[in-house]
Amino acid sequence: MHIKIYFKRNRGVTLMEMIVFIVVVSIALTVLTAAYNQSVMKSAEPLIRQKSLNLAQAKMDQVLALKYDAATPTGGVPACGSTSAPACNNTPDADMNDVDDFHNQSDTPFTGYERLVTVATANNRKTIQVRVTAPDSSSILLTAERANF
Secondary structure (H helix, E strand, C coil), X not given: CCCCCCCCCCCCCCHHHHHHHXXXXXXXXXXXXXXXXXXXXXXXXXXXXXXXXHHHHHHHHHHHCCECCCCCCCCCCCCCCXXXXXXXXXXXXXXXXXXXXXXXEEXXXXXXEEEEEXXXXXXXXXXXXXXXXXXXXXXXEEEEEEECC
């Protein structure tokens, strides 16, 4: 008595299995590529924001290093407008020697970056605002106050 056993040999994959595999892999690659593309597009954003912030801070430091007013003596004492000091002159002039001289000053420190300084005076305080607009149209605003002391 001989028993014959037949083994079915697998010689590869069927056409249907191959098509399903290709479809699944292509869907996975599409999703992964879209996620990767999104992260690459946003990778420069922190650099642009940091550069904008550095430009705004540099201009703010430059403005705040100056005197409150042209009539304010070095050291700030006595404050202009006080009883023993000359009157304050809160109008911008071309000397660039006090805070309000920077009012409405704008410049382009780098291509695509625009910087604007505004100064408003009220109650013996000058409010300084520095706005930097980046090439991607985002902007950073820094605000500080300078007192007449």
